[in-house]
Amino acid sequence: xxxxxxxxxxxxxxxxxxxxxxxxxxxxxxxxxxxxxxxxxxxxxxxxxxxxxxxxxxxxxxxxxxxxxxxxxxxxxxxxxxxxxxxxxxxxxxxxxxxxxxxxxxxxxxxxxxxxxxxxxxxxxxxxxxxxxxxxxxxxxxxxxxxxxxxxxxxxxxxxxxxxxxxxxxxxxxxxxxxxxxxxxxxxxxxxxxxxxxxxxxxxxxxxxxxxxxxxxxxxxxxxxxxxxxxxxxxxxxxxxxxxxxxxxxxxxxxxxxxxxxxxxxxxxxxxxxxxxxxxxxxxxxxxxxxxxxx
Numbered sequence: 001x002x003x004x005x006x007x008x009x010x011x012x013x014x015x016x017x018x019x020x021x022x023x024x025x026x027x028x029x030x031x032x033x034x035x036x037x038x039x040x041x042x043x044x045x046x047x048x049x050x051x052x053x054x055x056x057x058x059x060x061x062x063x064x065x066x067x068x069x070x071x072x073x074x075x076x077x078x079x080x081x082x083x084x085x086x087x088x089x090x091x092x093x094x095x096x097x098x099x100x101x102x103x104x105x106x107x108x109x110x111x112x113x114x115x116x117x118x119x120x121x122x123x124x125x126x127x128x129x130x131x132x133x134x135x136x137x138x139x140x141x142x143x144x145x146x147x148x149x150x151x152x153x154x155x156x157x158x159x160x161x162x163x164x165x166x167x168x169x170x171x172x173x174x175x176x177x178x179x180x181x182x183x184x185x186x187x188x189x190x191x192x193x194x195x196x197x198x199x200x201x202x203x204x205x206x207x208x209x210x211x212x213x214x215x216x217x218x219x220x221x222x223x224x225x226x227x228x229x230x231x232x233x234x235x236x237x238x239x240x241x242x243x244x245x246x247x248x249x250x251x252x253x254x255x256x257x258x259x260x261x262x263x264x265x266x267x268x269x270x271x272x273x274x275x276x277x278x279x280x281x282x283x284x285x286x287x288x289x290x291x292x293x294x295x
Contacts, residue, residue, distance in 0.1 A: 077259040082266070085259035094248070099267060102233055102244040105161070109168025110229040117173040117225065118218070121180025126210070135181070142174040146235045154240060164236035171232035175224035183217025184210055216287060223279040230272045 059079050065071040066078025073081065089095040120138070124131040150167055157163035187210055195205045211218075237246020245264050252260035 074256075074258060077262060082259050082262045085257075086263045086266075089248075089260070089263060095263075095267075098243055098245050098248050099271070102237065102246070103271070105164050105236070105244065106168055106229050106233045109165045109232065110172045110226055112165070113169035113172035113229065114176050114222065114225050116169075117176030117221070118180055121177040121221075122184065125181045125184030125214070126206075131181075138174075138177065142178070146171055146232055150235055150239055159240040164233075164241065167236040168229045168232040172225040172229035175228055176218070176221035179217045179221025179224065180214065183214030183221075186217065187213040216283075219279070219283045219286065223276060223283075226275055226279060227272065230268070230275065234268060 237244040249264035
């Protein structure tokens with residue numbers, strides 16, 4: 001056999017082996033990906049199942065007590081009675097209407113208060129003179145409870161939408177302000193030395209050094225601000241409102257309809273938990289690279 005033919009045969013064998021190896025590697029990678037996704041879903045289902053164990057047991061005991069007459073329905077309606085009231089409100093369209101109004105109010109108040117908290121927290125965190133000037137006054141206002149300032153806000157702005165948004169805004173401002181301020185002040189000084197060596201401009205230092213290092217505190221402030229905004233929404237709607245989940249609860253109280261009151265409470269709890277879970281997903285998306293975040 002000539003040397004040319006032998007060379008062609010060796011080349012063909014090499015190409016075939018390379019294809020076989022590439023195909024095997026691709027199959028292995030695909031299998032590993034499927035196994036990883038399977039493990040993630042199993043862990044997620046396990047976590048949800050573990051977390052739902054206690055609520056499920058409480059609901060079962062609660063329903064049993066209501067069905068047997070151990071618990072007064074006026075004092076504590078059975079879960080199935082509450083579910084029936086929920087379905088009745090949903091069919092009538094009242095539930096969607098009031099929930100939409102409440103989410104709109106909370107979102108607007110959170111947006112305004114959060115932006116102000118982030119800006120002022122960044123300003124006082126970066127500039128010592130701004131912290132000396134602004135922070136003492138902000139801390140004094142932060143310690144005033146919602147219920148103490150709500151009547152004053154209503155006196156100033158009336159019972160319209162503005163007063164409700166201001167109450168929510170005043171609550172959502174402070175957690176983000178404090179956590180942004182503390183996050184920026186907690187940046188390691190060694191990172192500033194590195195930025196000085198690399199010749200970063202002030203804008204580069206803020207964008208590539210300070211904000212990434214302070215991001216855990218800022219994201220925690222966002223979660224807390226949204227939670228306080230949701231609580232402020234309850235205060236605003238219970239004091240004076242013609243729509244919203246708080247109004248639904250207040251109207252049910254006047255009509256002695258305990259089941260509807262529980263529906264409103266559960267809506268606040270479930271929607272609040274969903275919002276908090278959304279912010280946890282955002283945290284995971286932006287903080288996955290930090291070893292301390294993984295635990």
